[in-house]
Amino acid sequence: MNKKIPVPAITRLCKVYKLLGDLYLSGRKRVSSSEIGGLLGSGAHNIRKDINYIGEIGNTGSGYGVSVLKEHICRELNLKKPRNVCVAGLGRIGSAVLEYKGFKKKGYSIVAGFDSDVNRLDTIRTSVQVFPAHEITDVVRNKKIELAVLAVPAEAANDIAQRLINGGVKGIVNFTPAIIIKKRDNVHIINMDLVTEFTLLSARISIDESGNWCGVL
Amino acid sequence: MNKKIPVPAITRLCKVYKLLGDLYLSGRKRVSSSEIGGLLGSGAHNIRKDINYIGEIGNTGSGYGVSVLKEHICRELNLKKPRNVCVAGLGRIGSAVLEYKGFKKKGYSIVAGFDSDVNRLDTIRTSVQVFPAHEITDVVRNKKIELAVLAVPAEAANDIAQRLINGGVKGIVNFTPAIIIKKRDNVHIINMDLVTEFTLLSARISIDESGNWCGVL
DNA sequence: ACCTGTGAATAGTTTCACAGCT
DNA sequence: AGCTGTGAAACTATTCACAGGT
Numbered sequence: 001m002n003k004k005i006p007v008p009a010i011t012r013l014c015k016v017y018k019l020l021g022d023l024y025l026s027g028r029k030r031v032s033s034s035e036i037g038g039l040l041g042s043g044a045h046n047i048r049k050d051i052n053y054i055g056e057i058g059n060t061g062s063g064y065g066v067s068v069l070k071e072h073i074c075r076e077l078n079l080k081k082p083r084n085v086c087v088a089g090l091g092r093i094g095s096a097v098l099e100y101k102g103f104k105k106k107g108y109s110i111v112a113g114f115d116s117d118v119n120r121l122d123t124i125r126t127s128v129q130v131f132p133a134h135e136i137t138d139v140v141r142n143k144k145i146e147l148a149v150l151a152v153p154a155e156a157a158n159d160i161a162q163r164l165i166n167g168g169v170k171g172i173v174n175f176t177p178a179i180i181i182k183k184r185d186n187v188h189i190i191n192m193d194l195v196t197e198f199t200l201l202s203a204r205i206s207i208d209e210s211g212n213w214c215g216v217l
Numbered sequence: 218m219n220k221k222i223p224v225p226a227i228t229r230l231c232k233v234y235k236l237l238g239d240l241y242l243s244g245r246k247r248v249s250s251s252e253i254g255g256l257l258g259s260g261a262h263n264i265r266k267d268i269n270y271i272g273e274i275g276n277t278g279s280g281y282g283v284s285v286l287k288e289h290i291c292r293e294l295n296l297k298k299p300r301n302v303c304v305a306g307l308g309r310i311g312s313a314v315l316e317y318k319g320f321k322k323k324g325y326s327i328v329a330g331f332d333s334d335v336n337r338l339d340t341i342r343t344s345v346q347v348f349p350a351h352e353i354t355d356v357v358r359n360k361k362i363e364l365a366v367l368a369v370p371a372e373a374a375n376d377i378a379q380r381l382i383n384g385g386v387k388g389i390v391n392f393t394p395a396i397i398i399k400k401r402d403n404v405h406i407i408n409m410d411l412v413t414e415f416t417l418l419s420a421r422i423s424i425d426e427s428g429n430w431c432g433v434l
Numbered sequence: 435a436c437c438t439g440t441g442a443a444t445a446g447t448t449t450c451a452c453a454g455c456t
Numbered sequence: 457a458g459c460t461g462t463g464a465a466a467c468t469a470t471t472c473a474c475a476g477g478t
Contacts, residue, residue: 006469010424014416019396032437039396045471052439061478062437078423079416092313097411099309102394106412146422147415171418173411177319179236179256188421190414194314194390195323197407198364199231199296201388204405205363206295207227223447249459262449269461278456279459 009050013073015040016047020070021106032063079107084145086112086169088160089152090120090130093175097149098128111143116156133160140167147171154178161189226267230290232257233264237287238323249280296324301362303329303386305377306369307337307347310392314366315345328360333373350377357384364388371395378406 016036023031033051034044051057054076057069074080085108087098098113115121116133124130131139139145140163148169152160157178164172165187174180177193233253240248250268251261268274271293274286291297302325304315315330332338333350341347348356356362357380365386369377374395381389382404391397394410 008469010420011417014420015413018394018410018413018416022394022396034437039398041399043471046469048438049440049470055439060438060476064438077420078427079419081419081423083415083419083422085415092316093310096309096313100411103412103415106415108412108415147418149411170422171415173414173418177235179239181256182258186425188418190418192409192414193235194317194366195320195325196231196235197390197409198300198302198320198323198325198388199235200228201364201390201405201407202296202298202300203227203231203294205300205387206298208403210295221446225447251459260449263447265460266448266462272461277454277460281460 005053009053010077012040012042012047012050013054013077014079016050017070017073017077017079020066020073023066024070028066030063031066031069035063082107082109083147084109084111084143085147085149086110086114086140086143086145086164087128087149087151088114088133088136088164089150089156090115090124091151091153094149094151095124095126097151098126108147111145112139114139114160116152133163136160136163137167140164140169145169147173149173149175150180151175222270226270227294229257229259229264229267230271230294231296233267234287234290234294234296237283237290240283241287245283247280248283248286252280299324299326300364301326301328301360302364302366303327303331303357303360303362303381304345304366304368305331305350305353305381306367306373307332307341308368308370311366311368312341312343314368315343325364328362329356331356331377333369350380353377353380354384357381357386362386364390366390366392367397368392 019036019039033048037044037047054073057072085103087094087110090098090113098110103110110128113126113128113130114133114136115130118132121130121132146169148164150157150161150172154176157176158181161172161180170186171188172180174189174191177195180189182189236253236256250265254261254264271290274289302320304311304327307315307330315327320327327345330343330345330347331350331353332347335349338347338349363386365381367374367378367389371393374393375398378389378397382401387403388405389397391406391408394412397406399406
């Protein structure tokens with residue numbers, strides 16, 4: 001199993017994995033590539049090929065077994081490993097994430113919150129332990145935190161991100177409009193800046209409004 | 218100007234556009250393709266080609282003029298048009314978005330909030346007008362809302378999304394873990410499910426932890 | 435009849451290389 | 457010296473087509 005899997009294929013497989021989880025909970029036993037493709041907005045061919053990359057699963061004939069395929073993706077993509085998560089910046093978005101209960105059963109435990117405002121740390125009511133910002137690196141290291149949600153003010157984003165990374169964080173979901181400059185490249189950053197996303201949507205809308213301008217999806 | 222621009226190029230250009238806005242505010246006058254590439258994590262070649270797709274801007278020699286390039290991308294990608302935005306679901310995330318002040322100056326006006334809980338509508342304190350969920354379609358139509366942030370409970374996601382679309386929304390940022398089934402395809406959906414993003418990060422981390430397994434970025 | 439698996443063909447994207455400008 | 461612009465080459469990903477199974 002030393003084949004290279006294309007990055008977009010991995011991305012799609014993660015989505016397939018999540019979808020299979022939903023289907024599993026709803027009691028479905030089998031699912032076809034065309035159905036997956038329909039729900040995810042890709043072609044059935046494409047999905048079949050993606051599954052094929054992590055290959056040789058004995059499912060032939062009529063569709064895939066939901067839980068078999070789910071476990072198979074999980075195993076091949078190494079998704080089984082539970083990860084510890086922290087939230088940096090406990091403003092409105094940060095504390096909303098901190099309180100969200102849906103992570104645990106997917107294998108992600110929120111084990112710490114950070115904020116530089118000590119008042120806020122005192123008044124916050126949450127079941128998650130919270131710490132002042134200057135303890136970030138230590139706490140991240142001690143608690144073996146691998147993923148972080150960054151929801152601090154834009155000005156502080158790079159400073160805080162660096163402390164998270166110094167502590168050993170390997171993946172950051174960045175809600176900040178700031179661009180995180182990564183000094184190492186074994187750190188992965190996913191940007192979730194709403195303004196940028198709105199811009200992207202705008203561009204796509206403009207494109208299919210003026211069909212004569214350029215013919216992209 | 219009838220050339221097809223690759224979708225990934227458009228995506229990058231939107232990011233470049235945003236970056237140029239930041240640079241502009243910080244007083245920078247000129248920037249080179251290699252600098253942009255460095256900040257955005259793509260190669261300089263790539264950025265140059267992307268800019269070239271919307272082409273024939275007279276910038277040659279030494280770098281691009283920040284504001285010239287910004288305006289050029291804006292014009293070519295039709296980003297100038299201001300858009301009205303609404304937020305559906307005023308829980309913690311929804312109300313956090315509703316209150317965020319950074320959209321207006323980028324051309325996005327939040328003009329409505331929706332929630333099915335009438336109590337919540339009564340108690341919420343915000344400068345944005347809020348409406349009960351059954352008025353979604355009408356309000357969206359009347360206020361000419363084109364973009365929506367979806368932050369309702371997962372069970373309600375598809376129902377609410379459909380009402381938004383029926384009113385004329387063309388782009389949705391979906392904070393829900395639910396998959397939005399789109400019946401028309403001139404509607405664009407960006408998914409921002411944290412669990413899925415964590416999964417993606419996990420996969421990427423696993424990949425570069427076991428370098429011997431498969432050699433993808 | 436409808437499904438998966440998979441090599442081959444096609445389409446799409448990125449990288450290269452170098453001409454031309456400042 | 458360092459930059460952009462751009463055609464061509466290299467590479468990557470998607471789609472097709474059909475064999476084989478249920």
